[in-house]
Amino acid sequence: MGKETSKEFFESVLGLGPEWEVSEVTLNETSNQVTLDLSLRSGAKVVCPECGESCAIYDRNVSREWRHLDTMQLKTVLRARVPRADGPVHGPQTIRFPWADPMARFTLAFEAHAIDVLENARSTTQACKLLKIGWTTANRIMERGVARGLEHRKLEDLRRVGMDESERSEDSLPQAALRVSAARQKSFLKGHRYITVLNDLDWGWVLKVVEGRTEEDALALWGKIPETNRTTIKAVATDMWQAFENAA
Numbered sequence: 511m512g513k514e515t516s517k518e519f520f521e522s523v524l525g526l527g528p529e530w531e532v533s534e535v536t537l538n539e540t541s542n543q544v545t546l547d548l549s550l551r552s553g554a555k556v557v558c559p560e561c562g563e564s565c566a567i568y569d570r571n572v573s574r575e576w577r578h579l580d581t582m583q584l585k586t587v588l589r590a591r592v593p594r595a596d597g598p599v600h601g602p603q604t605i606r607f608p609w610a611d612p613m614a615r616f617t618l619a620f621e622a623h624a625i626d627v628l629e630n631a632r633s634t635t636q637a638c639k640l641l642k643i644g645w646t647t648a649n650r651i652m653e654r655g656v657a658r659g660l661e662h663r664k665l666e667d668l669r670r671v672g673m674d675e676s677e678r679s680e681d682s683l684p685q686a687a688l689r690v691s692a693a694r695q696k697s698f699l700k701g702h703r704y705i706t707v708l709n710d711l712d713w714g715w716v717l718k719v720v721e722g723r724t725e726e727d728a729l730a731l732w733g734k735i736p737e738t739n740r741t742t743i744k745a746v747a748t749d750m751w752q753a754f755e756n757a758a
């Protein structure tokens with residue numbers, strides 16, 4: 511494949527939008543890696559992350575890399591210099607990339623795939639092996655996945671909710687790991703052994719998570735649901751913990 515053809519090929523399969531182009535495709539046959547250099551097309555506008563206003567580019571900062579989905583079993587990395595938007599109100603601001611969360615070292619497409627694997631693998635360790643990522647990385651990916659999910663989750667029309675505790679363990683079931691990941695990093699440091707999770711039983715997703723499993727923790731968890739949303743709840747399922755029953 512010629513140079514131009516391979517750039518066009520990657521541009522069309524990446525689907526990054528009209529602003530970005532693939533400026534270089536580098537194959538490293540020793541490390542089995544493809545690196546795709548991305549750059550903003552000349553004249554492309556960027557958006558201030560604070561107010562969404564379209565503005566010119568202030569400068570281009572350091573180069574950053576994101577692991578993307580493999581291409582034909584080749585580890586695939588996107589690389590771009592980070593542009594700052596020249597916002598008239600907010601000044602120079604690092605832009606948001608369409609393909610990744612702000613601090614992530616992986617693309618959203620890779621993270622979505624990783625979450626699929628983590629959910630369906632028999633253990634987190636097994637998923638990590640398949641994905642060629644470490645345990646901490648898997649946790650961060652799940653944490654961001656949960657956060658993205660929570661952003662879009664509605665608290666209106668709650669009907670049936672469940673309150674459960676989870677014990678953290680190095681190799682808990684992937685599903686449980688997905689649930690606890692939001693609180694895991696912090697609780698590791700603090701030494702909490704348990705976390706409490708509030709689930710929407712009708713939709714099967716996590717609503718809120720707190721560390722610990724005392725009555726106080728359970729009450730704090732309820733406190734995260736605004737009172738107007740609590741009034742629509744018709745049923746609460748909890749396990750046998752007295753603390754949870756009292757809080758409910």
Ligand SMILES: [Zn+2]
Pocket residue numbers: 558559560561562563597598599600601
């Ligand atoms: Zn702004």
